[in-house]
Amino acid sequence: MSEEKRRELTMVVFSGDMDKLMAAFLIATGAAASDMEVTMFFTFYGLRALKKKNVRTGKSFFGKMMGMMEGGDISKASPSKYSMGGMGRWIFNKMMGAKNVQSLEELRKMAIDLGVNLYGCQMTMDVFEIPREKMIDEVKDVVGVAFMLEHSKDSFSTLFI
């Protein structure tokens, strides 16, 4: 990349909805392709986007329940509207595939390849009982709100999705 200081974009990804994750990764890849430094901070339901495939999370009764209800990795995310018990995801994927739009998983891979930095929120990982080992290896670190704010302070924009 260029030798001059790169402009930074910080994103707080709170939602685990398919469409919102899609928007988040789309903006992130676009920014990274435009030579910007991108920091994505995943918290609450957004943590889904960092989970490995086919892992069960949760230790306590509620934690396990949460793991079941939130169920699955990024490929199992449902759209925020027209979810229809999983049908919505299937229809969305079909429609996007027909138009040559990438799947969420492919978008995430592209974001990683372009150098987008992914971070997990320690507090929500503790609450939801999602340990680091159950997350994809590309997660750079597990951090807190001060870390996010430090990046936000140096960014030209911070998005909450």
Add this chain to the structure above:
Amino acid sequence: MSEEIKVDLELDLKGLLCPLPMVKVSQNIKNIPVGGIIKATATDPGSLADIPSWARTTGNEVVKTEKEGKDIIFYVKRLK
């Protein structure tokens, strides 16, 4: 028309939608020397606004844009 511009790399971006056209241009521009030109052919009408925006943001230049039927052809010069 296009013969006047010396092209270093040709990219086929037909059928690709946002953000892929700009991502592919950004990835491939690193493979040509500074001052070199990429000829990128896209079909996504959104890229008409996107590729020039990308160029302004990254400090590169779209030296010419042509339309041939559904094809949109960009000549992107690497400036840095």
